[in-house]
Each structure stands twice: as C-alpha cells, then as structure tokens.
Amino acid sequence: xxxxxxxxxxxxxxxxxxxxxxxxxxxxxxxxxxxxxxxxxxxxxxxxxxxxxxxxxxxxxxxxxxxxxxxxxxxxxxxxxxxxxxxxxxxxxxxxxxxxxxxxxxxxxxxxxxxxxxxxxxxxxxxxxxxxxxxxxxxxxxxxxxxxxxxxxxxxxxxxxxxxxxxxxxxxxxxxxxxxxxxxxxxxxxxxxxxxxxxxxxxxxxxxxxxxxxxxxxxxxxxxxxxxxxxxxxxxxxxxxxxxxxxxxxxxxxxxxxxxxxxxxxxxxxxxxxxxxxxxxxxxxxxxxxxxxxxxxxxxxxxxxxxxxxxxxxxxxxxxxxxxxxxxxxxxxxxxxxxxxxxxxxxxxxxxxxxxxxxxxxxxxxxxxxxxxxxxxxxxxxxxxxxxxxxxxxxxxxxxxxxxxxxxxxxxxxxxxxxxxxxxxxxxxxxxxxxxxxxxxxxxxxxxxxxxxxxxxxxxxxxxxxxxxxxxxxxxxxxxxxxxxxxxxxxxxx
Amino acid sequence: xxxxxxxxxxxxxxxxxxxxxxxxxxxxxxxxxxxxxxxxxxxxxxxxxxxxxxxxxxxxxxxxxxxxxxxxxxxxxxxxxxxxxxxxxxxxxxxxxxxxxxxxxxxxxxxxxxxxxxxxxxxxxxxxxxxxxxxxxxxxxxxxxxxxxxxxxxxxxxxxxxxxxxxxxxxxxxxxxxxxxxxxxxxxxxxxxxxxxxxxxxx
Numbered sequence: 001x002x003x004x005x006x007x008x009x010x011x012x013x014x015x016x017x018x019x020x021x022x023x024x025x026x027x028x029x030x031x032x033x034x035x036x037x038x039x040x041x042x043x044x045x046x047x048x049x050x051x052x053x054x055x056x057x058x059x060x061x062x063x064x065x066x067x068x069x070x071x072x073x074x075x076x077x078x079x080x081x082x083x084x085x086x087x088x089x090x091x092x093x094x095x096x097x098x099x100x101x102x103x104x105x106x107x108x109x110x111x112x113x114x115x116x117x118x119x120x121x122x123x124x125x126x127x128x129x130x131x132x133x134x135x136x137x138x139x140x141x142x143x144x145x146x147x148x149x150x151x152x153x154x155x156x157x158x159x160x161x162x163x164x165x166x167x168x169x170x171x172x173x174x175x176x177x178x179x180x181x182x183x184x185x186x187x188x189x190x191x192x193x194x195x196x197x198x199x200x201x202x203x204x205x206x207x208x209x210x211x212x213x214x215x216x217x218x219x220x221x222x223x224x225x226x227x228x229x230x231x232x233x234x235x236x237x238x239x240x241x242x243x244x245x246x247x248x249x250x251x252x253x254x255x256x257x258x259x260x261x262x263x264x265x266x267x268x269x270x271x272x273x274x275x276x277x278x279x280x281x282x283x284x285x286x287x288x289x290x291x292x293x294x295x296x297x298x299x300x301x302x303x304x305x306x307x308x309x310x311x312x313x314x315x316x317x318x319x320x321x322x323x324x325x326x327x328x329x330x331x332x333x334x335x336x337x338x339x340x341x342x343x344x345x346x347x348x349x350x351x352x353x354x355x356x357x358x359x360x361x362x363x364x365x366x367x368x369x370x371x372x373x374x375x376x377x378x379x380x381x382x383x384x385x386x387x388x389x390x391x392x393x394x395x396x397x398x399x400x401x402x403x404x405x406x407x408x409x410x411x412x413x414x415x416x417x418x419x420x421x422x423x424x425x426x427x428x429x430x431x432x433x434x435x436x437x438x439x440x441x442x443x444x445x446x447x448x449x450x451x452x453x454x455x456x457x458x459x460x461x462x463x464x465x466x467x468x469x470x471x472x473x474x475x476x477x478x479x480x481x482x483x484x485x486x487x488x489x490x491x492x493x494x
Numbered sequence: 495x496x497x498x499x500x501x502x503x504x505x506x507x508x509x510x511x512x513x514x515x516x517x518x519x520x521x522x523x524x525x526x527x528x529x530x531x532x533x534x535x536x537x538x539x540x541x542x543x544x545x546x547x548x549x550x551x552x553x554x555x556x557x558x559x560x561x562x563x564x565x566x567x568x569x570x571x572x573x574x575x576x577x578x579x580x581x582x583x584x585x586x587x588x589x590x591x592x593x594x595x596x597x598x599x600x601x602x603x604x605x606x607x608x609x610x611x612x613x614x615x616x617x618x619x620x621x622x623x624x625x626x627x628x629x630x631x632x633x634x635x636x637x638x639x640x641x642x643x644x645x646x647x648x649x650x651x652x653x654x655x656x657x658x659x660x661x662x663x664x665x666x667x668x669x670x671x672x673x674x675x676x677x678x679x680x681x682x683x684x685x686x687x688x689x690x691x692x693x694x695x696x697x
Contacts, residue, residue, distance in 0.1 A: 158513075253527055258686070306683045323529060331693060346686035350531050350571055352510020353685060416505050 025374070025426050030461060031491045033119045036101040038115025039078060043100065047080055048149060050090050055081040055128060058425070064123050064423065065115045068109050068170075069377070072457055074117030081128040085242045091124060092240065101487050102207075104236040105177025107149065109170035109375055114235045115178070117139040118491040126177050129242060132156050136279075138249045141200060141217040141388060146177020146241045155174075162248040165192035170361050177241045185231030185452030187363075191284040191314035191319065192249055192415040195232055202228040203243030207483045215245045217437050230478065235454050236489040238482040252284075252319035255327045258334070261310030261345040263369025267296065268312045271343055272384070272412050275316055278333045282326050285317035286413030295410045300368040306358065307345035312388070314412065316363050317355075318467040355382045365409050374426040378419040378438055389415045390441055397437055404430065416451040439465045455493045459494065463494075496553035497646075497668065499543040502599055502626075503507050503536040503557055503572055505565035507619040510534075514619065522589070523619055532568040534643035535614025537575075538674040541681040542644055546577045551646045554578050556606055561585055563565045574684040574692035581606070587630070596628035603633060608669065610651065617641050617671040626673035636666035640675035 047056050057079040066073045082088045090302075095102050101121035117123060126147035133143040138160055140378045144153055150171045154164045165180060168186035180202065182193050188296070192198060196478050200215040210380055215227055231238055262268050265288075272286045291311055299303050306310075307313075320326040330348070337343060349355040369375050382390065391408035408419040419438065423430055439449050441463040450466070463472060472494075479486075479494050497575060506560070507523065515524045529550050546552035557572035558581040559565040569580035588599075603611060611630075616623035623639070631635035638653035642661070643661040645652045649669050655662045656677065 171632070259683075307685070331690065335690055338690070343686070347683040348686060348689055349683065351534070351537070354681075356510070357683075405648055454648070470694060 017347050024416065025071060026073055029114065029118055030457065034486065034490050035103065036487065037099045038101055038120060039122060043098070044078065045100055046094060050087055050370045051080060051082060054315055055083065062368050064105060064108065064125065065116055067113055069111065069375065072113030072116050074178050075120045076117045076123050077120060079123040079125055080412050082166065083126050083128045085205065088205045088240055088242055089209045089211055092205055092207055095487055096209065096485055097209045098485065099485055101490050102239045102243055103489055106175035106181065107173040110182060110456060111453045112456030112458035114420050114454055114492050118457060120442065121490065124240060126175060130392060135160060136217060139217060140250065141216055141245060142248055143217065143245045144176055145243060147175050150179060152177055153330050154229065157248055158251060165198040165247065165249055165252045166195065169366060171192040176244050179445055180232055181234060181236050181241055182454045185414065185416065187285050190410065192288055198247045199228060199232055199243035199244060200247050202231055202241055204231050204239045206239045207485070207488050213458050215243050217245050225371060235456065235493050237479060237493045238488060252321065253324035254320050255355060256318045256326060256330055257349040257358050258316045258330065258474050259307060259347050260314045260343055260373065261333060261360050262308065262312045262314060263342050263344055265312050267341045268412060269385050273339065274337065275333065277328060278336065282318040282320040282329060284319035285315065287362050287410070289313050289365060289408065289409035293407045294361065295369045298374060299362050303363060310344045315358060343466040369407060369420050369422050373424055376421040376431065376434055379453040380419060380442045381416050381451040382442060382445050384412065384415045386445055387412065387415065390417065390419055390438065393441060394419065394438065394491070397433060399432065414452040457492050460492050495614045497551060498554045498556065498586050498607065498671065499546060499552045499610045499612060500603065500608035501543045501555060501557050501577070502611065503540060503559050503568050504533040505530055505559060505618045506533040507569040509618045510557060516638040517621045532566065532571050533614050533617040535616060535674045537681040539612040539614050541570050541679050542674060544556040545679065546646065554609070556581060556598065558583065558602050560590065560595045562587060571684065573695060574688040575682060580674050590620045592624035593628055596632060599629050610669060610670045613673055615675050616672045622659055626671055630650045630671035632644055635671050636668060636691050637671040638664045639673040641672050642671060642677040643677050644678065
C-alpha cells in the first residue's frame with residue numbers, strides 16, 4: 001500500500017521536472033484522460049493472483065512507459081507479463097469489466113508513441129509469451145507466441161533453412177506480435193510482400209476476454225470475411241495478438257548487394273524501375289538515401305565512404321537460389337545501367353562482411369540521426385518520381401531557420417520515404433513550421449501520411465489527410481464493435 | 495627496389511553468409527550449393543599487396559589460385575580489386591591438401607620470381623594454417639605469419655605478428671613469405687567498372 005503511494009508521488013515529481021527542462025522533448029498529450037478507472041490495491045492483488053508476483057512490476061517502469069525516441073512518456077504504475085493466452089483472457093476480461101484502460105506492448109520500438117501509455121493505462125507486455133510453438137517444414141509455416149523477438153525467430157528458422165519474411169532495423173528488440181499489430185513493412189517488403197499476405201493466421205484475445213483461435217496454416221481460405229486482416233495494423237486498438245502463424249521464405253543461397261552513387265533523384269527512379277524489369281524475381285531490396293544521410297552516418301560511426309561523393313545513393317540487393325545465375329543477371333544489369341544512367345560511382349559486395357558494411361550505411365541512418373540531435377521523423381508514401389521533392393520543399397520552408405538538417409532516405413522500391421529533420425533542440429516553432437505543411441504536401445499527392453510507422457499518438461488526429469470521412473466513420477464503427485468500452489490503447493489510432 | 499608480389503588466394507566457403515556444416519560421411523564440409531568466394535584472409539593479402547603497389551614498394555601484383563575451375567571467380571575478384579594479372583592452376587575436381595598446394599605454388603614462384611609472397615594465414619573452410627609456412631620451408635625463404643602490420647624498408651620486410659603471447663616484430667630479408675592476419679587491413683570494395691572489366695579479361 002505505502003510503496004504504491006510513494007511511487008505516485010515520485011512520478012508526479014518527475015512530471016514537474018519534465019515540465020521544466022524536458023518539456024520540449026516530450027510530446028504533450030493531445031487528448032484528455034478518458035473516463036477510465038484508476039487501479040487500486042484490489043486490482044493489483046487480482047493481477048498478482050492471476051500472474052504470480054514475478055510477472056507483475058510496479059516500480060522502475062521507465063523502460064516500459066517511455067518510447068524508443070524518448071518523446072512519449074506515460075504514467076503507468078503497473079506492467080503485467082502474462083505467460084499464457086488464458087492469463088491474457090482473464091486480464092482483459094477483468095479490465096473490460098472494471099473499465100481499466102490497457103496499453104498492449106511488444107518490443108516498444110515503435111516510432112509514433114503507439115506502444116507506450118499516454119496516462120495511467122496498465123501495460124500488458126507480451127515479453128514473457130516468447131515460445132515458438134511449431135514449425136512445419138513442408139509448408140514453411142511457423143507458429144509463434146507474439147512475444148518472440150524477430151531476430152530470435154529468424155535464428156530459429158535459419159536452422160531449418162528458412163527466414164522471416166520481414167526485416168527492419170529494430171529486429172533485435174521488436175516482437176513478431178508487435179510487427180503484426182503495426183503491419184511492419186521494412187526492407188524486404190519489395191520481395192516478400194506485406195504481413196497482410198504472409199500472416200496466415202492469428203490468435204487474438206478480444207477486449208471482453210474471448211479469444212479468436214485463428215491459428216491456421218492454410219495458404220488459402222476463402223470462408224467469409226478475413227477477420228485477421230483487421231487486426232494486422234490495428235496497433236493494439238482492437239485486441240491483443242497472442243499468437244501468429246507466419247509463412248516463411250527459404251534462406252537464399254545467393255545474396256548480392258550493389259551500391260550506386262548517382263547525381264540526381266531522377267536517376268535513382270530510373271534505376272529502381274530498371275532493376276524491377278531486369279532483375280525481376282531475384283530483386284529483394286531497393287533502398288535509397290541522400291548525401292546528407294551518407295555523410296552523417298560516416299561521420300557519426302567513423303566509417304569511410306565506400307564510393308565517390310554523390311547526390312543520391314541506391315542500394316540494390318538480390319536473393320536467389322543459384323549464384324552463377326544471379327551473378328550473370330546482376331552483371332548484365334550493371335552494364336546496362338552504366339549505359340543508360342549517369343552513374344557517378346558504384347560497387348558490388350562480394351563477401352558477407354562487405355554486404356554488411358554496405359547495409360550498415362542504410363540501416364544506421366535512423367540511429368545516427370537520433371543520436372546527433374532532436375529528431376522529427378516522418379514516414380510518407382508518395383508517387384515515386386515525386387518522392388524526393390518533399391525533402392527539397394522542407395529545406396526551402398526551413399531556409400530561414402538557423403540549424404536544422406533535413407534527411408531523406410527509404411524504400412524507393414515501395415514509394416516510401418523517411419523524412420527526418422534534425423535540430424539542436426525540440427521547439428514548438430519548428431514543429432509548427434513542419435506540421436501541417438508535410439501532411440498537406442503529402443495529401444496533395446494523394447499519398448499516405450504514414451506508410452509503415454502507423455498512427456499511434458503522433459498522427460491520431462491526422463488520418464483525414466489520407467483517408468476519407470466515410471472511411472473514418474466505418475473505422476470508428478468497427479472499433480465500437482470490438483471494444484465497446486474503449487479500453488484498448490485509448491487516445492491513439494482512431 | 496620495386497618488387498614483384500605474388501598473392502596466393504583460395505576459392506573457399508564464404509563464412510559470413512553460411513554456416514559451415516560437416517558432410518554426413520564426416521570426411522569434409524558441405525560445399526554443394528554453398529556460397530564460395532575469395533578466402534577472407536587471402537583478400538586481406540591482396541589488399542596489402544595493392545597497398546604496397548600504391549606506396550611504390552611493389553611494381554606488380556600477381557594473383558594465383560590453386561583450385562577447381564570456379565577459382566577463376568576469386569582471381570577475377572583479385573583483378574577487379576587491382577591486381578595486374580592472375581594465374582590459375584586448375585586442379586579440376588581433386589581436393590588438395592596444403593602440402594600439395596604449397597608444392598604447386600613453389601613451381602609458380604620459380605616461374606614468376608616474386609620478391610614477396612603474400613597469402614592469408616588460413617582458409618575459412620580448411621583452417622589449416624599450413625600452406626604459407628610449408629611454401630616458405632620448401633623455398634628456404636624466411637616467413638612471418640599472422641601479420642598485423644607489414645612494412646618494407648630497403649630490402650628488408652618488417653612484420654608485426656600476432657601470437658598467443660602477444661605481438662612480435664620480425665625483420666626479414668627479401669625474398670620472404672608473409673601470411674595475413676585479421677588486423678592487417680580492411681579489404682577495399684570493388685568498383686563496378688573494374689568488375690565488368692575483370693569479367694572480360696582472358697587468361
């Protein structure tokens with residue numbers, strides 16, 4: 001009893017401190033606290049009864065209440081770690097009956113504040129539901145608990161000669177359940193498609209405690225509405241995903257990585273188009289990053305620029321079953337590109353370590369930026385030829401600004417750009433210059449204001465830039481059907 | 495003073511992309527359909543030779559590989575990196591042990607007459623760490639293995655070696671054999687135009 005009250009006092013003190021010198025860094029809450037119950041000792045006792053004392057945490061919670069970028073922080077006093085589906089059911093039913101708000105959490109690597117509480121929602125972490133249940137070699141389908149870390153799942157599959165169909169920078173910390181809940185895109189969407197296609201089944205616990213046991217391993221099943229699609233990308237607002245059935249591709253026998261240095265984005269657009277036409281079935285990734293990104297990564301991590309200074313860099317990866325076949329295809333492609341494009345410089349990695357070195361340049365950009373200053377991160381889908389124009393537009397908007405750096409990089413093969421602005425410190429003034437400018441810019445091109453990062457807290461009132469009124473209305477209706485009391489991840493998404 | 499440098503490279507399993515697996519008959523490792531490329535430390539040897547050329551110490555870098563037909567790929571990679579010429583001793587399907595490779599290299603040395611022979615300290619599939627040493631023995635040349643640093647002054651080669659007991663610095667007279675260790679250097683990335691050129695070069 002006493003410890004809990006003390007904790008609340010300490011948290012309030014932290015809040016005051018935040019208001020003083022961290023206020024600009026922490027994003028302020030957009031929506032007022034809903035009419036949810038505040039948890040008390042009776043609730044804690046109940047949780048302890050269900051989970052045992054080891055799987056409930058009531059102090060030192062910052063790892064769970066604060067997001068990866070340090071921009072969103074909630075006031076939860078309790079994190080629960082269920083280990084079975086049954087426990088998740090009991091917890092949700094209880095919270096639903098008592099109107100206790102819940103924030104489901106995976107690896108807490110999200111970039112839009114969707115994985116951390118806004119106020120005092122209790123956190124239900126899937127961290128300890130981390131068993132891989134089954135792998136069927138004949139079909140390449142794995143059934144896994146939601147809390148398995150993506151990299152661990154990949155390690156497990158590699159023993160069988162398979163790999164996970166998604167790959168992203170957060171793979172060492174993110175969990176497969178969270179990936180599904182956010183419909184994570186990543187570096188290989190170009191080749192393996194989105195989770196909407198590779199997830200074959202889900203086990204979801206609904207807010208009222210009932211469970212949908214949808215863990216099938218069927219490739220085809222046209223029997224009624226495909227409900228799992230609603231949960232994929234629902235960001236924890238409709239239920240808690242506890243199990244995933246995932247179709248996995250085989251580990252490639254041959255991987256090749258090429259890096260091109262180009263003089264303009266137009267050349268990059270041409271290269272990605274030709275890559276799709278000429279490399280076809282072996283093309284597995286097509287990424288780009290600009291000069292400022294390359295310079296920052298090399299300076300920040302003290303690595304040498306591998307090719308000559310260029311405006312735009314394009315990374316192309318191929319994966320296939322036959323090294324000779326892929327080599328000759330790639331070599332023909334290179335020859336053609338040297339004839340058709342204005343290539344400043346280029347290199348092809350031959351060994352695994354060289355491939356890692358080239359990938360490092362692209363995969364570390366986000367870290368380099370976050371570690372160098374106050375970052376504003378945006379993630380847009382735009383028509384490919386126009387993709388980089390938003391970077392130029394933002395640079396122009398900020399031309400009177402003292403110090404911001406603007407970076408553009410992303411999945412050029414998918415029409416998805418990550419626009420980052422880095423300044424010495426966060427400021428409302430800078431934020432107001434950026435928003436709604438970038439959202440309106442994207443909306444004018446009929447693009448998406450969130451290609452893969454999701455809505456979370458950050459874009460909760462901005463969906464209208466990319467979706468129509470009727471679509472939003474239907475989404476709200478669906479939310480009502482699943483979560484009448486609105487306890488699932490409130491203040492976010494819809 | 496400009497030396498001719500011979501670099502011996504093996505077309506071996508690319509460890510960074512595959513897990514080495516032992517064959518069911520326990521007589522070797524699985525090479526079927528496994529990604530092969532220039533052995534990691536041999537690539538460092540090629541890099542070191544090229545750096546010697548850039549410093550003006552070496553006048554010519556010749557790559558040699560004793561191995562099956564596919565070893566050609568490793569040689570083309572060495573050429574793309576910047577080697578002047580390449581020699582392929584085609585062994586067909588026969589798997590050779592270090593002693594046999596060393597004997598073959600000895601013949602090449604007699605023909606090419608280099609002042610310095612560089613190679614990796616061990617190949618990533620065999621892990622023998624014998625070929626360089628045996629070659630030196632057969633030629634009766636001084637050797638420095640597990641090199642972490644290589645410098646050439648006048649007609650002597652100064653090498654800092656990594657040993658279990660610490661670092662050891664040796665000074666040898668030309669001609670000599672040096673095997674590359676992990677910290678010798680970092681191999682350069684090959685530029686695309688060079689790859690395309692190397693692809694076309696005939697023997």
